[in-house]
Amino acid sequence: MTEEKRETLIDRKLLELLVCPLTKGPLVYDQKRSELISKSAHLAYPVRDGIPIMLPSEARPIED
Numbered sequence: 001m002t003e004e005k006r007e008t009l010i011d012r013k014l015l016e017l018l019v020c021p022l023t024k025g026p027l028v029y030d031q032k033r034s035e036l037i038s039k040s041a042h043l044a045y046p047v048r049d050g051i052p053i054m055l056p057s058e059a060r061p062i063e064d
Helices: 003-008 012-017
Strands: 028-030 035-038 043-048
Touching: none
Parallel strands: none
Antiparallel strands: 028 035, 035 043
C-alpha cells in the first residue's frame, strides 16, 4: 500500500460511529475523493491525513 493510500483510509469502526453534525444522519465514505458524504445535508466533509474534519464550515456542498 502506498503512503498516499494509507493517509486516505479511515477506520471502519470510526466510520460506524460518525454521523453528520448537522443532521445526525449516516455518512458514506468516498475513498476516491477522501470525503465523508452526508446525503441528508448535501455536504461532503474532508478527510485529511486519515482524520475526518467534521466542521460544517469545512464541508463542500454537493448536488444529487
